[in-house]
Amino acid sequence: MAQHVSPPELGGGAPGPGQGQGHRTVLVAIGALLLGMLLAALDQTIVSTALPTIVSELGGMEHLSWVVTAYMLASTAATPLWGKLGDQYGRKKLFQAAIVLFLIGSALCGIAQNMPQLIAFRAVQGLGGGGLMVLSMAIVGDLVSPRERGKYQGLFGAVFGTTSVLGPLLGGVFTQQLSWRWVFYINLPIGIVALFVIAAVLHIPVRSARHTIDYLGTFLIASVATCLVLVASLGGTTWAWDSPQIIGLAVLGAVLLVCFVRVERRAAEPVIPLRLFGIRTFSLVAVISFVVGFAMFGAMTYLPTFLQVVQGVTPTMSGVHMLPMVAGMLIMSTGSGQIVSRTGRWKVFPIVGTGVTCVGLLLLHGLSENSSTWEMSLCFFVFGAGLGLVMQVLVLVVQNSVPYADLGVATSGATFFRSIGASFGVAVFGTIFTSRLTGKLDEVFAAAAGQALPPGVGPEQVAADPRTVARLPAELRPSVLHAYASSITDVFLYAAPVVLVAFVVAWFLKEDKLRGSVTAPDTSQTLASNPVERSSYEECARALSVLGSREGRKAVYERITARAGLDLLPAASWLLLRIRRHGTVEPARLAEHVPVPLEVITRASRQVEERSLVLREGTQLILTEEGVGAATRLAAAREESLAELLGDWWGPDRPTDLVKLVEELTAELSGSDAERPHDPDPPGGSRP
Template sequence: MTADVVAQDEQAMPKGRDLYVVLGALMLAMLLAALDQTIVATALPTIVSDLGGLNHLAWIVTAYLLAATASTPLWGKLGDQYGRKRLFQTSIVIFLVGSALCGLARDMTELIVFRALQGLGGGGLMVLAVAIVGDVVPPRERGRYQGLFGAVFGVASVCGPLLGGWFVDNLSWHWVFYINVPIGILALLVIAAVLPSTGERERHRIDYLGTVLIVGWAVGLVLATTWAGTRYDWLSAPIVGLVVASAVLIGVWLLVERRAAEPIMPPRLLADSVFSLGSAISFAVGFAMFGALTFLPIFLQVVHGVSPTLSGVHLLPMMLGMLVSSIGSGQLISRFGRYKIFPVAGTPIIALALYLCSRLDENASTLSMSLRFALLGFGLGLVMQVLVIAVQNAVSYRDLGAATSGVTFFRQIGGSFGVAVFGSVFSNRLAAHVEDLAPVLPPGFDPSAVQGNPQLLDRYPAEVQQGVLHAYAQSIDSVFLWAVPVAAVGFVLTWFLREVPLRATSQTRDYGEGFGAAPTVRSSRHEMERALSELMRKDPKALELYERLGARSGVGLPAGSVWALCRIAKDVTVTGRELAERAGVAIEHGRPYVDRLVDAGYVRRRDGTLAITGSGRAVAERLFTARREGLARHVEGWSPEEHPELADVLARLAEASLGDEADGEILGPGPEPTGRRA
């Protein structure tokens, strides 16, 4: 990799307004996909009341989660292989078609199928948007911009339930899905007009069979947990058959993954204790989080009679608690380098919060509920990001991307199971409690209709009202009580989680992981570029950085001349005016620094054009090497000498981060002018 190739890559990237327009469209598309995991939560009671099918309620959430989780590895690798722009546009179209069809759904079966289609597109939106950032943003700035994309997940987590409730109250539940269409079309048009078809192409052996098998065993187990105890007995032939078939598919999947050229999840990862324990804990966290998000709105709207919008407001303490602890734990880990304490503390907090939620009833105060929801969110935030850090820190470089994806994969699968199990428990317990109420209920009374319109109870005697509300409260209490053992198992597992001394790259925060809103698929290369980019943001000020590099390389030049030499070496030839514009100074102000290079024979000046000489290129290579060695200290233990790809990442970032756009500080008061003219 030569400096001029790096410079050409940078020149192909959008600049200024075009860059911000592209990033805005990408963030908008990702926001839509992330919102659709949480926005339906507060609309679920109304949807079930309108379409019927209380027993299938969980599948409205589960279908989206499973489709998005299973499809993200395919989108990621297809994007690497065929280019991301067209695939990103394709994923937007699929998502919009799914959204429109969801809004038009006439029954629960149609809605579930269309939600799966929507999830298929949503998986592409999330993984490709993050990948495209690497195509359009210079390496030194990627950490900053990817941090903005991580914040999108936080916004989606906080605003999703609130927006869903607002649409139900002011329009209809159909608009929870319709709203995606105009916004998505806007993002599609902007991407088509502004996003360049850039990015390197990388050949892959795509693991289609592994993907199909994952979907097979996940759907089989989720169906078993959904139907057991409701449609069929736990030991009935259909349930036993689903469990056995899923177990067989898991066995076949492991065999296929062992032989696949590029498996979705290398089986060797499952033998790593940190990864396997981290994934198991992540499963438990996803189980609790998505289950709570799905059934708390039902409790609030039915048992406490609040509007869908207000039920979203009531969930804000949970989201804010998750936000605070996620950001706070990340900062503490970066400062002290210790991470095990957070899941050890977070999982019992989750278990306690779930138990306290199981004690809520129709008489609970708003303050009491808010404190319990905030406690649950606080516990979740302490665990989610830390599990990603733990596995990234423990695995080898070749498994870095797969390990990161694997932990988020198990969290999403845990969410699918959590929603399914919670749904089964809720339906089963509600049916039992309603049966107990049969003597006092009027003929033909349908308790599920209360979910969409709690005011229906107003027409019945107080005895009926209190009985139905108590039945709902008890049923949802059972849901949270069943989740307590899952969180408790997660707590026990955290004690066996081995704490490995934290690498520098593992101390960088990825807020997208902290909020747990989306499955992640990044290669080891992309993961390392993100971490190093974040670490480069902590570099000393530009003036000090170039002074250090000059001294370390034995180059007797001021910082401004070092910067100019790196820039000219990357451009090969550049006019004095263009160089001054890049430096952010007037051409007269920067001339003395270039004069030094001309006097030393590093740069040749002719008719206002500056060109690198052979000796100048040799000195620039010394500077690039010093920068590369400095970055290599951040990846100590990753063995770049054993991984050519990692060595290439270091070389690219070293060259790309020197001689980039300056703000005028580097070419501050410097050497005396030599009298030469540009």
């Protein structure tokens, strides 16, 4: 067991996270990081309700999927690069560069004059968005100590939860009240504020960590994904499936995949270590993650089109109608993660989750232009609940299945496959929708050949611009709306067998016992469309800090007191550890600076004095020789409790960074001002 060391502030060396900065400065910096995260998170959902209007104005319904796909592919490919470049050259400058790149992309999207321009500018925006996502999370680790990380990273999870609800609503409001271009322009003032605040208050040490960055591997995996998505989105619509272009793209994708595998085998720091696929659980989770992304983002992209074109609701109300799906995802995602963390049983959730998602898709297929709001809301909720049941658990299961060295890359790997699935799903949904719509509209207009139509209005115009439906004769309009409705809902029918594959795969997962330190990931990892890459150290620090904040201070001290073999009040153990850390403690003054009632501190002081564990010198308490022994046993018990949570990661050859993490947490949790132990029944019933 590693020996207890003095906390960094008592010794030399580089300052630790959060040291040398005022609490207010840290909070302001965290606020600026949250603004950066808000930008990236909002752009994942705010565009969906604006898409029908964008297509109506710019044309190109067949390319609608690429407005979403371009952003996802770019941000997914950029994420590992931003993370490692931040390690190497300092995260502050890289974060500022990511904001600037994101704002440039946003401004260009706002002034786009056609669909190809918008798609290209969305890719620029995605490159910046990947940096905002990964760097904002990493900078939290530079600003605050491991013990505080869980609390602050929870705020980032809250941002994701909020934007998943507000995104569709805001997209609808801006589109209806101002212009769809404001969906992108709104990023500019938020980003500029974040940029100035970061420049003024973010002071973090530049800890240079040399990396051999896998540029070639990153380029190849992005190219493979792009080829697959191009085949899925252009095959059967722009080009025939047996056309030279589609066959050429498919062959190119296969060749690039072979090249990627060869490059990754030799890379010093591969984007996706191929050894992970030797772990059965990781491979199965990769398949399930791909399918979840496929279904989730495909549906979120095309449901607003169904609501606005078929149901005739406004862009704002289409956002409101989407809320049951988001609510189902958030409720079930949070609930399943908490249940698994507490019970250690998890296999039922991916099985039930994929099953419910499949049922949800079949329910969505049953919707029509005559469906009521309640019917749609129920279908949306069931679909969202199914996704929520499986999303949290996938990250958790992957973390539990890999060695410590691969913890960080495996965590981001699970999300990586969901991102690729999302890009692929949106493209496939788009291809099915476009081909079905074109065929059905041709049939409708062929049947109405004798009717007088407005000049310049035909099946091609109606497919390209949904607003032309309003110009059609009243007797033709229901048939056209039915063509739109059935084309979109057919997409969900085709997606159901894909999710059924994930349901079957989930049965083959092996339910290994969870390590104590494997906790439910925050919402940013659950809802993010691109990987949130963190190192193994950062991932472990987050998990242990979440555990420390969840279990309650009284329980912590009761457990370590029993482990140390001492018969003391929890507050007495806390007091001994404070004196051990600081050398001396004055109980009366201590009560003024910590949120622990004076009577609790007085009772603890009396007990340790009566047991001859401390001596009173004036108003100060100092440890006796016996007290030093008791405090040392308590500190060791605390360290052993943390190490025990790490399971087989804390083996004989445990990494030095893991030892350092346990030492840091032991030092902090054994005597910091934020501790809040209390006696079982304080006088007057007050509980701090």
